[in-house]
Amino acid sequence: MRSELVQVSLVKNKQVFIGWWYRKQDLVVRDQQGYLQNVVAKDNESLLDCLQHNALSIGSVCGGGGTCGQCIVRLDPSAAISVAERYRLSQDRLLSGYRLACQQNTDLKGNVQLVESPNPKTVSCELLSNTFITPFIKELRFKYQGSVPLDFKPGSFVQFTIKEGQSLAFPKDLPRRYQPYWPRFESATFSHPNTVRHYSVANRNDGSGVLTFNIKMQPAQSNNQRPGIGSFHLGNLSIGTVVDIVAPRGGFNLLDDLGVREIVLVGGGSGIAPLKALIDELIFGLHSTLPITLFYGAKHPVELANHCWLKAVETQHSNFSYQPIGSNASSVWYGQVGRVQTPLNAFVSAHRSLHRCLFFLCGPPAMMNDVTQLLLRYSVNENAIQIDSFSPFTTT
Template sequence: MFSRFLHKYLALIVAVQLLIWLSTGLLLGQMHSAPTIEKRVENGVDLSENDEELMTIKQLLALSPNAISIELVNLLGKSVYRVMTEYSKHEQEKTYELYDAVTGEQFNLNEVDIRRLVTSKFQFTSPITNVSLVQPPFSELPKEKSPLWKVAVFDEFSTHIYLRASSGDIVAVLNENSEWTSLLMMLHFMDYQNAGSFNHWWIKLFALLTLVMSITGVTWLLQIMMTKPAVPGTQRTKKWLTVIDDKEAEHRIEGRVTDNLLSILQRNKISIESQCGGSGTCGRCRVVIKPTDPVLTADRYQLSKDQLKAGYRLACQRVVGQTSIVRVDTNTLLQTISAELVNNEFLTPFIKELKFKYHSPETFVFRPGCYFKFSISKGKTRGCPPDLPRRFRRFWPYSERSSFFHPSVTRYYSVANRCEGAGYLTFNIKMQPAPSSMLKPGIGSHVLGNLGIGSVLEIEGPYGGFSLPHDFHKKEFVLIGGGSGIAPLKSMIDELLFGLQVTQSVVLFYGARHPIDLANHNWFKDIETTLTNFSYCPVVSRASNIWFGATGHVQLPLRSFLEAHHAKDQCLFFLCGPSAMMKDVKDMLIDYSIDPNAITVEAFASSTTHQV
């Protein structure tokens, strides 16, 4: 569900900012400021005792017609009119002019004046090293918009004094500790653009995100409360649930009324897919219950109107107590089989084909597009496979030559062949090298990729709903894949052309970075040469000098295909590859008025069938 997805990521953002607030607040509270330069005691000067005749206000206004306010001050031992010519509620944005109160001459403070001025106001124990006029913006004083005089003092704290150029007022006395404090203040108050105030859009945006997080959290809580039994004490009550598969076979399972429906099905080896961990965001755990059952937000977001009317709901959004009969789209229960590795070879620099011979005491059936679970025990494996062909060695970093220890993990991989009764399972597994010397390579892909011929594993499956429909009479098939996402598409092509021997058109668009990254390329080319109803369009984004095929992204030839095709409503589309690529392709298909029910997507994700 979108609100849950949004709530999780907003909570992460808010938590990070709260951690920044807490840490910077503690640091600011523990900091000790370096001592600043001591100020001299100002006795003041009585300007009324000045014997010189001062110019009148009328005369001054003739010299400064834009005057907003006039103040008589003593500056460097002489009488001076300080005239404000631009007003602002913030002192740093006001503009002043200085006039000799006796002669009426306008003047600006120079370097000598600034030295005399700071010497009269501070007691220095270290010499002044430099006096310079600097222009905005100032990283240390982001509020200041006018030129300032900067006085550098040669002391152990690198003290510097800022004075306003137009008036001679002291703006700030800063040192190296002040800069560190300013950084902490910027982080503490989210002043990332150095606005110098609390009134900026970062604070407003964070407040808005916090409000949205609260609303989505309350919404999520209400949904959970609505799906839980309201009667106290029912949490321990058990009931029997009838599960009917697509062969009308009934399976009776028992669970507590508060058990999640998806969890209880998977615990009882009912083959039902879920990629999002039960959060309602993948829409794969579809079951059929009574059409009159309430439709939740996640159901409405993931399922079509026709599916909702037919009684389809998401199993992860319901508990056992809400239903008694469930229909699932599966043709087999999950089985754990013993499989022996009979072939292990590289297809591309990083994709290996592993072929297993399985031994099952029962009739074992799987559908093309499904995936299997591999449970990998903790241990040690190589960072670089020993059978790496010489032609591929230049693609592997030298840091992969060593071995590494790994914990126990579970990984899922799509099957790349059809179920032909010969007892073989083939997988295309992408080995993921470490992104840096500080990180480990992909655990699952390296353990499996380094297996020797004759190794025996326990594999569980089949899982998955990414498969061919039961009724596809007179439909054409368009398959779009990217990278190692070609594996389930290869099994579908194998089933369509050699298992079912369909006569309608089958088209494959396959994208990769380089020509050498196209897995099973020769297999597809051979089929295209042999069968007239199969078309193969490989696309690479980084072509070599010897590549004569399509270049760019797979969306380009696909767009040309859609524009030229006059019966797009008779096509079924199957997509498998990186999430961003699949989203773009799906959006393109929707733009060409393709029925969403004719589009089946298997995108890479953290818990999908394509893992490392």
């Protein structure tokens, strides 16, 4: 918010006091359609809070933490630049005045321009395939049916709406080889209310309109509980079904200019989905030659989703290193055994240029917390750590 120095006079006890005072001025905001609005900021609030309390559309997935990169605005290029903004925005964008609203206060020069519309758009998609790729994770591939190309970043998530009704309480196409991993099914269907679920897109945007998801089916833990509503509803959809989704939003923020960075990915279970999209984008979309290392853990090696694809990428691209880890390994597993944190700890402790690394994490909340603490202990800058905010482990 801009302040203007004005002269004020005050009459008290028949005496006149004259002085100077700062008068608050409105902040002028140009919205995504080009309309100008005057808004008033409260004392000491961030620009993001100011825009939100004035009901202006501004994206925010991390709640103002400076990690999601969704709250981009354009300001006078002289606006201060925070550490978080240096990580999230390219040098070109910074020079052009792009900033994160959550990192700015309201004492600004010039207008505020809102640049991206966070208003969700609903689109229709047809299910192309629905296949088990581990005992519990299904790969669903949808084809977007709209005529205007979808625009999404690696790590974007999609919202599915599941209408109140009945869903099958068992997977209708469970392959024989995975049956020993599943509990016995006591009931045929279960009822559920209207609900929404979020799942990360597991592929890059290659312009084909195909959206791939890795959805973990969550069986009921006991006879009087119901299974995961989203995973059982979607996991039992038939090929050719058309669903409405809220178009991909959010996503990891890959710097426009990666320079001499190194990419380190840490995933667990179906948390591989957004990391796979990132690998797809870096290797096949950007043809990046930067070093990329993936630490990917699952309880049992058979639960490592996309294992063959990841092995093939590693074989064909010398800059990609894949470290699969099984916490309960069997006699036929020749890979690492234990927790992801162990090889990751060895990696960061031996690394001589950690300041160059960008870390992307997605997995169970406890694992993400452990990994984040581990990285911070090695003085990794918290702005170099991006965490998928929509853990598939909370969206059943």
